[in-house]
Amino acid sequence: MNNIHVIGLGLLGGSFALALKKEKPSLNFTGFDASERNLKDALTLGIIDQSSEVIPAETDVVILATPVDTLESLLLSALDQIQENTLVIDFGSTKEALCKAVADHPKRTQYLAGHPIAGTEYSGPKAAKPDLLEKKVFIICEMEKTDVHLKGMAYDILESLNMKLRFMDPEEHDRQLAFVSHLSHISSFMLGKTVLDKMEDDKNIFDMAGSGFASTVRLAKSSPAMWAPIMEANQGNILDALDAYISNLSKFREKIAEEDKSGLKEEMASINKIGDILDLGR
Amino acid sequence: MNNIHVIGLGLLGGSFALALKKEKPSLNFTGFDASERNLKDALTLGIIDQSSEVIPAETDVVILATPVDTLESLLLSALDQIQENTLVIDFGSTKEALCKAVADHPKRTQYLAGHPIAGTEYSGPKAAKPDLLEKKVFIICEMEKTDVHLKGMAYDILESLNMKLRFMDPEEHDRQLAFVSHLSHISSFMLGKTVLDKMEDDKNIFDMAGSGFASTVRLAKSSPAMWAPIMEANQGNILDALDAYISNLSKFREKIAEEDKSGLKEEMASINKIGDILDLGR
Structure with missing residues (x-):
């Protein structure tokens, strides 16, 4: 695992990148945010190393950390773009509609439906902090639908962040x-x-x-x-x-x-x- | 000012005594609580120096820090007991009924209607802490009805506790x-x-x-x-x-x-x- 691409560089995406960087300093982080200001802040704050609107070919894990109304199209487009050894994880606060939308996608096994139970009342990259996810619960839905090897990468990441896994149906x-x-x-x-x-x-x-x-x-x-x-x-x-x-x-x-x-x-x-x-x- | 008597030795009464003791170590604290356990804890924790069910004659300030349904009878009985240089302050969360109940009392000028905006979700003397009142708002109602010299004692106490005074009608x-x-x-x-x-x-x-x-x-x-x-x-x-x-x-x-x-x-x-x-x- 060498390359992480984070789409949505706000509180959650930003905190994730900062924390994982600390644990695995050799990783390279690319990312994108629809807000130019957030993108600039994320670069200045060292949340990502390079900005990239497309998902770089060599990416191992794509993180989607944007508002839930943008996730479906981002997820489908990410699955269309990625190579066969790339995993996409979303951090959305709702899971049912998203799991349904992707149920019949040919690359369904390359998606992990996640939700870190962490946040504050603040938003944006400047609110991000490396300990936000520490010891928090990470919910995984439909874990059986994700490829076993790709899932291994996700567990490796979540373990290094000290998160507690919980498994449940999206409903x-x-x-x-x-x-x-x-x-x-x-x-x-x-x-x-x-x-x-x-x-x-x-x-x-x-x-x-x-x-x-x-x-x-x-x-x-x-x-x-x-x-x-x-x-x-x-x-x-x-x-x-x-x-x-x-x-x-x-x-x-x-x-x-x-x-x-x-x-x-x-x-x-x-x-x-x-x-x-x-x-x-x- | 030498003697303080605190009735109700829970979170608020206890925190008040601990804080004031720290600021004015020469003061002597007596007090009472209807719960034997609270009374014992308050003595063990050094919230009061001696327990006393009646208000000692030499008391300068009586603090009433009990639930609001007990305040009216405690206040009337305290006013009946005290000498002419003693001030009674209550810490109740509601003020209108209490101010009305005491409006025509011959010793009305010896009462100050107060409310410290401080608390936690915990209760009892063990929850008391000396910094609970620090920099918090203390509301005084009908301040004009309290004797000017007695009020001076109250201001002296509230100032030493670093509280911010606000004045308003009980309604x-x-x-x-x-x-x-x-x-x-x-x-x-x-x-x-x-x-x-x-x-x-x-x-x-x-x-x-x-x-x-x-x-x-x-x-x-x-x-x-x-x-x-x-x-x-x-x-x-x-x-x-x-x-x-x-x-x-x-x-x-x-x-x-x-x-x-x-x-x-x-x-x-x-x-x-x-x-x-x-x-x-x-």
């Missing part, structure tokens, strides 16, 4: 991510909106905001260019998650309206166990 | 806190519940949870004994905040259902500015 992936990731982003955006609307009456309302508010609203700084396509691609699951969330909020609202203090206490106490679950999960 | 306080604090806690609890419910079908769903989920759900570890009374005391404002939040979620849901990608992008982009506002506010 299961998208359903679960709607609840543990996509819903959190929507709840955060809407919390932000609710308080921004309130600011019209209460100008100094943000003076009162403590660390709790900052924590729940942090994701409202996330990139719309990344998140609108996720909401489109995972529409059904996200609507399910949102409906469950709104229903829970409405029932909790009724308990407050009815002054059901013991009901509120019991409910919150039973949710407190999430603390243990999350701590165990780390 | 304004409760309304704003419903939006920037109480709503965040409810959104977090309900996010936790929505995913815990989902765990019945998808056992390993928490494996997929990244730092974004952890951040939005962190407050779901908060103490029900503290939060159920806040929801009761600030019912009207919390219902307003929740209704606005649920309405925003429902409208956003419609945009997703209608595949209004440009509408979603615009909405999220306009909420992104909360990042600048929060950063400026710190």
Whole structure:
């Protein structure tokens, strides 16, 4: 393995390249970004060594780390371009549509459907950092459909980055991510909106905001260019998650309206166990 | 100023005493907690020097740092007990009802209605830490109703703790806190519940949870004994905040259902500015 080509040089693609460079300094990194500014920044920051709009013939692994609405065409075009010993991995936040789109492609075995569970509310190459992926979960979907030798290269990379592998169906992936990731982003955006609307009456309302508010609203700084396509691609699951969330909020609202203090206490106490679950999960 | 008496030796009361001890080592701290265990822990951890169920006669400042449903009777009883040069400060998360309850008390001038905007999702004396209040906002309501000389003692303490003072009406306080604090806690609890419910079908769903989920759900570890009374005391404002939040979620849901990608992008982009506002506010 000598050459890696990264398409999409933002937070995730950039962090991946920086981390892998550190572990395997002999690798050569080429790459491309539709934004000229990102491309320039990625070169300046040493994320890639050379820019290249086409995938160089000698590339071993192509990484696709762009918003999910661009992945299908990028993936199909990458598969059309590559040699027989090249692997393409995508980092998209939704997997079902992409796996379907590529299911009958003659080079399906040269594709690995991946998703690193890592990110921050910031985006772009300047937000990239070499430890972003460290010890994070990397989900692989339909692993049985990828060529065994090419898969070996992917495992080698993921192991050197200290990532924890998980395997699941694309449908299961998208359903679960709607609840543990996509819903959190929507709840955060809407919390932000609710308080921004309130600011019209209460100008100094943000003076009162403590660390709790900052924590729940942090994701409202996330990139719309990344998140609108996720909401489109995972529409059904996200609507399910949102409906469950709104229903829970409405029932909790009724308990407050009815002054059901013991009901509120019991409910919150039973949710407190999430603390243990999350701590165990780390 | 020689003697401080702290009633309620949990996260907030404990952190206050630890911090003030560090700044003014000559002060003597007495205190009490309805939980025997908390009281014992507070003595072991050096939060207080002696335990005392009654307020010692020579006390300069009494701090009330208990759940909001206990504050009214504790405040009235404290005012009844104290000498004329003693000040009582409460740290309650809601202020309107308490200020009303004490409005006609003959010793009203010996009370300062306070609220430090500080906390974590943990509770009890073991969660207390001397830097919790450092550089945080301390809200004072109805400052004009407190005796000028007694208020001087409070300013002296708050200044030595490096806190930033803000002054507002109790009504304004409760309304704003419903939006920037109480709503965040409810959104977090309900996010936790929505995913815990989902765990019945998808056992390993928490494996997929990244730092974004952890951040939005962190407050779901908060103490029900503290939060159920806040929801009761600030019912009207919390219902307003929740209704606005649920309405925003429902409208956003419609945009997703209608595949209004440009509408979603615009909405999220306009909420992104909360990042600048929060950063400026710190």
